[in-house]
Amino acid sequence: MESAESVVKAHIKSAGPMDVGQFMALALGHPKFGYYMTRDPLGARGDFTTAPEISQIFGEMVAVCMAEAWLRAGSPDAHLVELGPGRGTLMADILRATKGAPDFVNRVQVHLVETSPVLRAAQKAKLPNIKVTWHDSVETLPTDAPLLMVANEFFDALPMRQAIMTERGWHERVVGLDGDTLSFGSRASLLPLPPKPVGTIIEFAPAREAVMDSIAARFQKQGGLLLAMDYGHDLAGAIGDTFQAVRKHGFCPPLEHVGDADLTSHVDFARLAQVAESKGCAIYGPITQKVFLESLGIRERLNQFLANSPDATELVGGVERVTQDGGMGTLFKVMAVAGNVTFCPLKPAGFHSLS
Ligand code: SAH
Numbered sequence: 001m002e003s004a005e006s007v008v009k010a011h012i013k014s015a016g017p018m019d020v021g022q023f024m025a026l027a028l029g030h031p032k033f034g035y036y037m038t039r040d041p042l043g044a045r046g047d048f049t050t051a052p053e054i055s056q057i058f059g060e061m062v063a064v065c066m067a068e069a070w071l072r073a074g075s076p077d078a079h080l081v082e083l084g085p086g087r088g089t090l091m092a093d094i095l096r097a098t099k100g101a102p103d104f105v106n107r108v109q110v111h112l113v114e115t116s117p118v119l120r121a122a123q124k125a126k127l128p129n130i131k132v133t134w135h136d137s138v139e140t141l142p143t144d145a146p147l148l149m150v151a152n153e154f155f156d157a158l159p160m161r162q163a164i165m166t167e168r169g170w171h172e173r174v175v176g177l178d179g180d181t182l183s184f185g186s187r188a189s190l191l192p193l194p195p196k197p198v199g200t201i202i203e204f205a206p207a208r209e210a211v212m213d214s215i216a217a218r219f220q221k222q223g224g225l226l227l228a229m230d231y232g233h234d235l236a237g238a239i240g241d242t243f244q245a246v247r248k249h250g251f252c253p254p255l256e257h258v259g260d261a262d263l264t265s266h267v268d269f270a271r272l273a274q275v276a277e278s279k280g281c282a283i284y285g286p287i288t289q290k291v292f293l294e295s296l297g298i299r300e301r302l303n304q305f306l307a308n309s310p311d312a313t314e315l316v317g318g319v320e321r322v323t324q325d326g327g328m329g330t331l332f333k334v335m336a337v338a339g340n341v342t343f344c345p346l347k348p349a350g351f352h353s354l355s
Contacts, residue, residue: 021159
């Protein structure tokens with residue numbers, strides 16, 4: 001029976017081993033068998049959960065940050081864009097939280113960049129009565145007004161590649177076949193990297209950089225703000241293998257359960273920042289998700305809820321989880337990218353702890 005795994009194997013048999021980025025692209029995004037194309041992976045019955053699914057207050061804080069930036073930019077007509085919106089929960093929370101600011105809701109148009117038909121359907125159901133335009137990529141987003149963008153756990157799902165230092169210099173890590181089993185190998189490759197001890201792995205992600213480059217170029221022309229949240233680090237070209245697969249809320253080896261497990265790697269925020277800066281954008285952060293949410297008043301908002309309905313205990317657990325030290329609160333980082341004179345000089349709310 002055809003499956004993501006059989007597609008990958010057939011590809012290797014005909015064209016030879018593939019780089020880790022090609023493997024990720026096929027396993028996650030193959031139009032018929034790709035992981036994201038065939039399911040809603042979120043929630044208790046899925047494979048993993050995310051901050052917007054854990055706490056509605058997460059989305060409210062994102063809304064505060066974006067609406068505040070928009071106000072300070074002079075309340076322009078704008079496009080409100082989410083990249084990889086999952087079930088549409090974050091966008092629904094942003095729109096609910098900004099209802100009290102009719103100017104904002106009336107002046108923005110909603111755009112969702114999503115490749116999965118299953119998740120597009122979930123987003124449609126979550127956002128009834130909202131005019132939404134869907135896009136396959138950022139390339140088709142409108143060019144006529146500033147872009148207010150948010151991306152939670154989007155960049156980490158885009159393909160990443162790995163360089164590995166061997167006795168014979170830097171090689172690219174590849175996925176090949178050992179008999180009929182998928183296995184990692186390496187092939188000689190011209191990678192302009194400094195020498196490191198044998199076995200060292202360095203990750204790089206041209207696909208992520210290309211998306212950031214495209215967003216930054218847009219920002220310079222039409223203005224905009226991006227809030228990107230991801231499991232990641234702030235050290236350009238950091239060392240180490242962060243390729244991971246998650247299935248049913250636990251880790252599994254990345255070459256097993258092809259098309260049936262989520263594949264991600266840590267986001268190299270420093271590298272993405274360099275790309276955006278080279279296009280003239282301003283960068284804020286990355287800061288930890290905890291600092292971001294607490295500076296925006298997540299605790300005060302929680303207390304407000306509790307004062308009105310003291311038994312809203314699940315809200316307490318949710319806020320604890322998304323701000324937890326050593327957990328989501330510190331492993332997840334938030335970086336803001338702002339472009340052109342309208343948005344550039346404005347440090348977004350939530351980033352005031354930065355000097
Ligand atoms: N932001 C959501 C979902 C995160 S999962 C949340 O926080 O709950 C990753 C999301 O990115 C899914 O919606 C997935 O379908 C989407 N996605 C993955 N690769 C994509 C690509 N190349 N282009 C657009 N969307 C993509």
